[in-house]
Amino acid sequence: xxxxxxxxxxxxxxxxxxxxxxxxxxxxxxxxxxxxxxxxxxxxxxxxxxxxxxxxxxxxxxxxxxxxxxxxxxxxxxxxxxxxxxxxxxxxxxxxxxxxxxxxxxxxxxxxxxxxxxxxxxxxxxxxxxxxxxxxxxxxxxxxxxxxxxxxxxxxxxxxxxxxxxxxxxxxxxxxxxxxxxxxxxxxxxxxxxxxxxxxxxxxxxxxxxxxxxxxxxxxxxxxxxxxxxxxxxxxxxxxxxxxxxxxxxxxxxxxxxxxxxxxxxxxxxxxxxxxxxxx
Amino acid sequence: xxxxxxxxxxxxxxxxxxxxxxxxxxxxxxxxxxxxxxxxxxxxxxxxxxxxxxxxxxxxxxxxxxxxxxxxxxxxxxxxxxxxxxxxxxxxxxxxxxxxxxxxxxxxxxxxxxxxxxxxxxxxxxxxxxxxxxxxxxxxxxxxxxxxxxxxxxxxxxxxxxxxxxxxxxxxxxxxxxxxxxxxxxxxxxxxxxxxxxxxxxxxxxxxxxxxxxxxxxxxxxxxxxxxxxxxxxxxxxxxxxxxxxxxxxxxxxxxxxxxxxxxxxxxxxxxxxxxxxxxxxxxxxxxxxxxxxxx
Numbered sequence: 001x002x003x004x005x006x007x008x009x010x011x012x013x014x015x016x017x018x019x020x021x022x023x024x025x026x027x028x029x030x031x032x033x034x035x036x037x038x039x040x041x042x043x044x045x046x047x048x049x050x051x052x053x054x055x056x057x058x059x060x061x062x063x064x065x066x067x068x069x070x071x072x073x074x075x076x077x078x079x080x081x082x083x084x085x086x087x088x089x090x091x092x093x094x095x096x097x098x099x100x101x102x103x104x105x106x107x108x109x110x111x112x113x114x115x116x117x118x119x120x121x122x123x124x125x126x127x128x129x130x131x132x133x134x135x136x137x138x139x140x141x142x143x144x145x146x147x148x149x150x151x152x153x154x155x156x157x158x159x160x161x162x163x164x165x166x167x168x169x170x171x172x173x174x175x176x177x178x179x180x181x182x183x184x185x186x187x188x189x190x191x192x193x194x195x196x197x198x199x200x201x202x203x204x205x206x207x208x209x210x211x212x213x214x215x216x217x218x219x220x221x222x223x224x225x226x227x228x229x230x231x232x233x234x235x236x237x238x239x240x241x242x243x244x245x246x247x248x249x250x251x252x253x254x255x256x257x258x259x260x261x262x263x264x265x266x267x268x269x270x271x272x273x274x275x276x277x278x279x280x
Numbered sequence: 281x282x283x284x285x286x287x288x289x290x291x292x293x294x295x296x297x298x299x300x301x302x303x304x305x306x307x308x309x310x311x312x313x314x315x316x317x318x319x320x321x322x323x324x325x326x327x328x329x330x331x332x333x334x335x336x337x338x339x340x341x342x343x344x345x346x347x348x349x350x351x352x353x354x355x356x357x358x359x360x361x362x363x364x365x366x367x368x369x370x371x372x373x374x375x376x377x378x379x380x381x382x383x384x385x386x387x388x389x390x391x392x393x394x395x396x397x398x399x400x401x402x403x404x405x406x407x408x409x410x411x412x413x414x415x416x417x418x419x420x421x422x423x424x425x426x427x428x429x430x431x432x433x434x435x436x437x438x439x440x441x442x443x444x445x446x447x448x449x450x451x452x453x454x455x456x457x458x459x460x461x462x463x464x465x466x467x468x469x470x471x472x473x474x475x476x477x478x479x480x481x482x483x484x485x486x487x488x489x490x491x492x493x494x495x496x497x498x499x500x501x502x503x504x505x506x507x508x509x510x511x512x513x514x515x516x517x518x519x520x521x522x523x524x525x526x527x528x529x530x531x532x533x534x535x536x537x538x539x540x541x542x543x544x545x546x547x548x549x550x551x552x553x554x555x556x557x558x559x560x561x562x563x564x565x566x567x568x569x570x571x572x573x574x575x576x
Binding site: 004079 | 323342387388393394407417418420423425427428448452484505508512526530544545548
């Protein structure tokens with residue numbers, strides 16, 4: 001019974017994974033024959049100044065969007081854990097951004113932030129009237145904002161479930177000891193959510209390695225190379241410059257980075273086999 | 281809600297009385313409340329703007345206040361979108377999504393069943409480990425070899441080229457969630473069915489299937505959302521306009537009509553509408569299942 005899933009996963013999951021490594025040692029333009037290229041792709045990519053830049057941008061987006069998303073999601077998740085009707089209703093509305101495709105979101109924000117016809121000029125608000133996508137730092141900020149807009153609801157729901165599993169006796173005891181709400185939040189809620197935080201962070205961090213659609217449609221990596229993350233770098237080298245070899249080197253780096261980060265976060269959680277199955 | 285409780289049965293935390301918890305959380309700090317309402321505004325303002333603007337004509341878009349209701353509402357934008365072949369792209373998206381989800385969930389369910397029933401088998405434990413590893417790997421990074429494979433299989437520029445990798449990519453999460461649910465089915469039920477002469481297939485259909493139905497729905501919706509909104513696979517594995525799926529069509533439409541913002545936003549509304557309707561129908565299922573799948 002396990003065979004159909006296993007076979008499909010091997011053919012389109014495991015084989016391509018190995019294929020990334022194999023192709024990184026070849027020369028291929030995407031159409032013609034594939035030639036052995038030895039280590040030349042690795043040598044050229046690793047000495048290319050584009051690579052450190054793409055890694056830097058990727059990590060900037062990863063870390064900054066984590067810093068925005070995690071506290072906000074924790075706060076909203078704790079808020080949503082209340083059983084009040086209106087909070088359930090809010091949760092329903094929060095979820096809507098997750099229904100939109102990244103392409104749709106990117107298109108919307110592109111129009112919304114337009115320096116001539118967007119929201120800022122329309123409302124005559126000076127601080128909103130900026131060349132948001134035309135300046136490096138602003139464009140990076142916009143990407144982080146949109147990512148948060150899109151994914152904070154998802155992580156809030158994860159935290160909501162986590163908070164609801166915390167035994168209320170702990171809060172009772174804390175109240176008797178005179179702990180205020182803030183104190184309870186930091187001394188009970190946050191520590192109790194340790195594994196949930198690890199799960200959510202893993203999803204955020206590994207997920208951020210694959211922000212492709214959003215950035216591709218929003219800025220195409222620009223202005224200049226300001227938002228050229230690794231995934232975009234891979235696409236541009238492979239499918240725009242027809243250099244699949246170097247692109248595969250980038251792909252291999254993305255895979256290694258994803259695995260390393262997932263393992264690191266798991267180590268941080270000091271988790272057992274049981275939570276390995278629950279997390280991911 | 282029953283979904284969440286049934287799967288958290290393995291958690292070590294003791295059960296609590298809901299009424300007491302509700303009372304506790306009622307006094308949740310005002311800070312969380314403030315954040316909650318502010319976030320609602322952040323979520324809703326762009327959505328409101330999309331819908332309102334999509335009913336304006338271009339001159340109204342340039343002159344009117346962005347948040348004002350259209351002074352002369354028009355459906356021309358929607359007409360333009362529909363005439364730009366969107367019904368075909370819609371159909372393509374439906375074919376790819378349904379064509380992915382039905383087989384993906386079916387084979388993931390079978391695999392999850394086998395993994396749970398065959399606990400102790402080294403082979404099955406290894407297979408499970410392999411699927412779990414798939415969760416930690418950004419599978420989109422394997423797009424170049426997938427592209428090569430699809431070319432070699434002579435599937436390039438077909439909808440099947442999108443379906444096959446999508447199935448494979450949905451397997452890890454589906455198996456994870458489904459094994460968690462099948463594990464909670466009491467072993468005695470399987471035993472008593474076996475005594476009555478049921479085969480493994482019989483038990484899969486007669487016992488595991490009905491008991492894990494909520495999880496199956498959750499997994500279908502969750503993966504379906506990912507496939508419906510997928511951009512990278514269609515971008516790389518197809519080429520001709522008649523194979524476009526909706527996100528790709530949105531992107532090309534935006535390239536063509538970038539000046540006509542109301543029309544572009546109408547295309548955003550039209551492509552999202554079916555999902556919003558589905559969501560309205562099945563949200564309870566999705567939200568509770570999601571919580572059960574991740575929040576441990």
